[in-house]
Amino acid sequence: MGRRPGWRHVRVIGFVAIGSVTTLVLLPIAINVGTGGTAPGLLGDYQGWLWPAVAVLTALTVVLGAWERLRERDKPRLPGKWNHPANRAAALDRVEAWTRRRRAGSLVVRVQVELELSAEPDMIVRPVDWVDDVDKPGVDAYGSGQVAALFEDTRHELLILGAPGAGKSTLLLDLCLALLAGARDDPDRPVPAVVDLASWSVSGYRRRAEGREPAEFGNWVVHQVAKRYGIPAGNVWAWLKNQRIALLLDGLDEVLAEHRSRCVDEINALRAEFGVQVAVCCRIQDYDRLKNRLELYAAFRIEPLSRSRLLDYFDSVRPALDGVEAALDHNKALWDFVSTPLMLNIMALTYSRSLSTSTHGHRRLFDDYIVEMLVRRRTPDAPFTDQQVLRALRFLARLAGKSWSDVATRRRLGHRAGWLDFVRMDSIIATYTWFVPTLLIGMSASSAVVVGLRYGAWPAVAASGCLALLLWMSDPAIWAELPVGPRSAVRWRELVIGLGAGLAVGAPAWIAADWFEGLPSVMPPVLVYVLVVLVSLVFAGFNAVTIGMSTGKTSLPLMLLTGLVTLPVVAIIRDGMSPEMFGSIATGLVLGLAFVAVGVACGTPWPEIKVLHDIRPGTWWGLAVVAVMLLGGGTGLALAWIGGARFDGPPVLTPVTGLLIGMAPALLLATNTPPLDALADALAWLFVRPLAATELPWRRTALLRFAAERILLVQDGREYRFVHRLIRDHLAECDPVELDHRVSRRLADDLSSR
Numbered sequence: 001m002g003r004r005p006g007w008r009h010v011r012v013i014g015f016v017a018i019g020s021v022t023t024l025v026l027l028p029i030a031i032n033v034g035t036g037g038t039a040p041g042l043l044g045d046y047q048g049w050l051w052p053a054v055a056v057l058t059a060l061t062v063v064l065g066a067w068e069r070l071r072e073r074d075k076p077r078l079p080g081k082w083n084h085p086a087n088r089a090a091a092l093d094r095v096e097a098w099t100r101r102r103r104a105g106s107l108v109v110r111v112q113v114e115l116e117l118s119a120e121p122d123m124i125v126r127p128v129d130w131v132d133d134v135d136k137p138g139v140d141a142y143g144s145g146q147v148a149a150l151f152e153d154t155r156h157e158l159l160i161l162g163a164p165g166a167g168k169s170t171l172l173l174d175l176c177l178a179l180l181a182g183a184r185d186d187p188d189r190p191v192p193a194v195v196d197l198a199s200w201s202v203s204g205y206r207r208r209a210e211g212r213e214p215a216e217f218g219n220w221v222v223h224q225v226a227k228r229y230g231i232p233a234g235n236v237w238a239w240l241k242n243q244r245i246a247l248l249l250d251g252l253d254e255v256l257a258e259h260r261s262r263c264v265d266e267i268n269a270l271r272a273e274f275g276v277q278v279a280v281c282c283r284i285q286d287y288d289r290l291k292n293r294l295e296l297y298a299a300f301r302i303e304p305l306s307r308s309r310l311l312d313y314f315d316s317v318r319p320a321l322d323g324v325e326a327a328l329d330h331n332k333a334l335w336d337f338v339s340t341p342l343m344l345n346i347m348a349l350t351y352s353r354s355l356s357t358s359t360h361g362h363r364r365l366f367d368d369y370i371v372e373m374l375v376r377r378r379t380p381d382a383p384f385t386d387q388q389v390l391r392a393l394r395f396l397a398r399l400a401g402k403s404w405s406d407v408a409t410r411r412r413l414g415h416r417a418g419w420l421d422f423v424r425m426d427s428i429i430a431t432y433t434w435f436v437p438t439l440l441i442g443m444s445a446s447s448a449v450v451v452g453l454r455y456g457a458w459p460a461v462a463a464s465g466c467l468a469l470l471l472w473m474s475d476p477a478i479w480a481e482l483p484v485g486p487r488s489a490v491r492w493r494e495l496v497i498g499l500g501a502g503l504a505v506g507a508p509a510w511i512a513a514d515w516f517e518g519l520p521s522v523m524p525p526v527l528v529y530v531l532v533v534l535v536s537l538v539f540a541g542f543n544a545v546t547i548g549m550s551t552g553k554t555s556l557p558l559m560l561l562t563g564l565v566t567l568p569v570v571a572i573i574r575d576g577m578s579p580e581m582f583g584s585i586a587t588g589l590v591l592g593l594a595f596v597a598v599g600v601a602c603g604t605p606w607p608e609i610k611v612l613h614d615i616r617p618g619t620w621w622g623l624a625v626v627a628v629m630l631l632g633g634g635t636g637l638a639l640a641w642i643g644g645a646r647f648d649g650p651p652v653l654t655p656v657t658g659l660l661i662g663m664a665p666a667l668l669l670a671t672n673t674p675p676l677d678a679l680a681d682a683l684a685w686l687f688v689r690p691l692a693a694t695e696l697p698w699r700r701t702a703l704l705r706f707a708a709e710r711i712l713l714v715q716d717g718r719e720y721r722f723v724h725r726l727i728r729d730h731l732a733e734c735d736p737v738e739l740d741h742r743v744s745r746r747l748a749d750d751l752s753s754r
Helices: 005-034 041-071 085-104 144-153 168-185 217-229 233-241 257-274 284-288 307-317 322-330 332-337 341-350 361-376 386-404 425-455 457-474 476-480 492-504 506-517 525-551 556-575 579-603 606-612 624-642 653-671 676-692 700-709 725-732 736-753
Strands: 116-119 141-143 157-162 191-196 245-250 277-283 298-302 713-716 719-722
Touching (some): 005 041, 085 168, 085 191, 085 217, 116 144, 144 298, 157 284, 168 191, 217 257, 277 284, 307 322, 322 332, 361 386, 361 736, 386 700, 386 725, 386 736, 425 492, 425 624, 425 653, 425 676, 457 579, 457 624, 492 506, 579 653, 700 713, 719 725
Parallel strands (some): 157 298, 245 277
Antiparallel strands (some): 116 141, 116 298
């Protein structure tokens, strides 16, 4: 369910540690002081803070305990009463509300025609624990309106097969509504629940994009039901173990191909272990390719719509579908594509007021549908252009097909590897050849100005050199492989934004220096001295160990900086602490973290970008860091010189020492080893997310709502889905520019015909 055990361990350790220190150490000392005693020598100067500290830490302990309690959501709402009538009634209400909402948003229900289902006994393996009735003949054909009777006759174990768009999912929703009605009348009947199998394949994915094995199936099903319907997972487990739930599993064909056979085995195992009622939907072509079979009582296939059945249906609903009938008469080739309810509904929406001239199959029919929806529901104050909508839908369709294999449009983009190959190449080139260099030039210049004006010219030179090393260490591969590719004219927007953002880095460095310089006056000198020395030694030791573990060999720049971090300890012991030392530590901290953050953010996604877009590395950019730092640092040093910085200024040992200490934490981030690799991934996401804005606008919710109003998406509560997998796949391969031109031509034709 997306929980992270690591964070739970942190909370538990924090709860135990804070509670122990408060109860066993601080509270007895505070009571002793309150009753006339004295605190130990170490705390003697701070005994006035004992009771406030006890109060704060106690409150923190309570918060952590309450947090842990609230996170325990897997327990039944009524402990020991999982089958309480109130729980069951609430669950039925939730399932029915979701099912009706999902069915109302389905494209197939706009035009409803009776479907015929025929038996497919060879598609399943009859379980050995079933004994056929002697005096009850089997029925080989049912109508879609008899789905509840079909489920009853197949002993609540049914496989529904059909072609794409045949109405399998809608039939499953109809079955759910019928079972809900029966469950309300009979308290012994199970609670039905629809589960989409598509996301099981990626249920093992976490922060990274590497494929992992899917989650344990039974646990995944339980938590899917709990999440979708808001039912405690403990209750769902109890219902499953006591055969009080009916699982309606939709989209076996949408499970990734490499996991589909295993999913069949998991369903068989679940059915054998718990004896639960099961109905499964799958495309017949995909199911037929499987080597194993579901162990269910029966399988039925939805038959294609025949011409005679369609003509009878047109007569029964006349004149609602006269436009569709006219289009079929006008273009006989369309009869080949109207064999499923999905295609019939698309034709009903597309040709309700115009004849078709399509002769290129279902792809052209889908194009006509998209164009018609954009034209018919046009508003003069539309917040998005047609091409923006089409590009965004193409991006989301590709993302859904690649990363999730379902029809949902996720609120979050997910890991960058799932969508970076859908980003336009010119945006990537502009980012890495215009934005990043100007950003670094601005940062180098502002860093030299801040350090030069505060501490002199030599500290500015030293800071520039150290920052260059930090930048190189963050990810040297990117700086030796900046892309050589299709060069465009100067990208002024990227240039200005990069330079402005870089120059802005100097402001927080200056502010932090001012604030830190005042700390020695409010903190005990001994505490300041011990703190800085310990921090320096800890960082130096940690860096040395981390570098050795991550590289397995000596890296001269890394070891050099690690050694330099230990030198400030000698200076502190000799000269003591000063406001200047504290200020330079803050300056080094801000600047070091800023440079390493930029290096990590740019470098972490670079290997994926290079592979996904087949970018040829430009070896002539190998000295990019040197060029950038010379240009930026030289410019900043010149500006600092104009502002009064000189090479013959005050002693430089103290500020240089502070800068080195401040830059030490940046070394940890530069190594990109656990657990700091999580921070590197977060920085990389912040860096590459604007690249997706060329395809997917920032106002994503407004765009999804706009597309749903035009029936290009359907709204399911707070989420949005593609109307069908076929429509999703078509949008993933469409040409937004060509469709935009078709919309313009159609609007021009409508205007001229008035």
